[in-house]
Amino acid sequence: MLGIRLNPDLEADLTALARRTHRTKSDVAREAVREYVDRHSLDAEYRRQVALVHEAQRGSDMDWLEAMAADLMADEPDYDWGDRKP
Structure with a gap:
């Protein structure tokens, strides 16, 4: 249970x-919190x-790097990373 002001x-x-949207405030807030947690x-x-x-x-096997990057991006959700720096 969570109460917020x-x-x-x-x-x-x-x-x-x-x-x-014919939903409760709790439903809307719950969805917003879920999206926030997922995003972070x-x-x-x-x-x-x-x-x-x-x-x-740093290694020399660029083919491996490209394959790994393609594999990582294949399952990536449609998310706009913008100008974020790692």
Whole structure:
């Protein structure tokens, strides 16, 4: 169980969204928290993958590096990493 305090504007936005989508505020908030946690988990996984690629680049087997990068990207969700640095 989690209770959070929202400022009045954010709570009004949440209420309006819940009504428009015919869901409860809890359902909308739960989905938002899940997406946030998933996103930040992906950030950690992305940093791990980048570290592996950088480590591989220090070697001489570029074919292996390209194959590994292609394999990693094959399962990558549609996520805009923007200008993030690892």
